[in-house]
Amino acid sequence: MEVTGAVDSVLVGEDVGKGCNMEEPLEIPIISDLTMVLGSISQSKAVSVVIDFIDLSTVYDNVKQAMTFGMRSVVYVPRISIDTVTALSAFCEKASMGCLVVLTLSVGSLLLQQATISASFHYKNVEIVESGPNASVT
Template sequence: MELAGAIDSQGIGEDAGQISGMEEPLEIPVLNDLTMVLGSIAQSRATGVVVDFSEPSTVYDNVKQGCLVAPTLSIGSVLLQQADIQASFHYSNVEIVESRPNPSDLPSQDAIQIANNISDLGQIYNKEDMDTSNPARGQVLGEDGVRVHSMVLPGLVSSTSINFSGPGENLIYGLEKFL
């Protein structure tokens, strides 16, 4: 195994090798941002193992940031989910919009997985419009305000888009699947 990243709340910026008592520095700085370290590792390594020595109460939150479940085994879906997790830390409003040619299993597994991935990351979305009594506003998944809108029309290509917004800007990621 080869060390690829180090996260701690102390020793930030110091070399992980020197902190651990190694003779040679590893040229791996200690950071305090799990998401940034995981993103960096994902860019440079094909596979990896995370060993978490943090307090047991924080391990579950760390796993949710570092693991990705792709029920459809779609490369596009995995990339979409990774991008959405990163974007979710920067926007206070999010809505998932999907289209399907038939009404089976709505919301789709893609929409549910995306909503689960960005849920419980410490963000409450759509605070200005948390009213769930209006069905035109979409189905709220979880308690953090992530809404899913499902459109079903024969002949549609299956697609999922995630719409983030903040003051003065919108960010939209999308994926179409040709079945």
């Protein structure tokens, strides 16, 4: 994966690498206009996914706008309502495009699960151990 654009209302003008505490800047400025970023990156055939970590009030419009530019979305919004998920599902079905709604910050967990599946072909037992304030074992 490669970061090709970034939108934020607070860190406008900063380099996305700096905003994400990366060691080196990515030379991609953070801007506040989603339409401008989507229009710019949609010119590249390699870009096909928009990751949206935004508040609930704008998620439906953001997904709709990304699909207008031919991009699918991965959405993480804490406490998203079933009505919003249903509306997104209906919109995606009409647009014949997918959208992944991640109800918890589990994108990393999904990647770990895929790694576990791959490892299970080579080991007898494989498990993912999560550590944090609410640690659980899967």
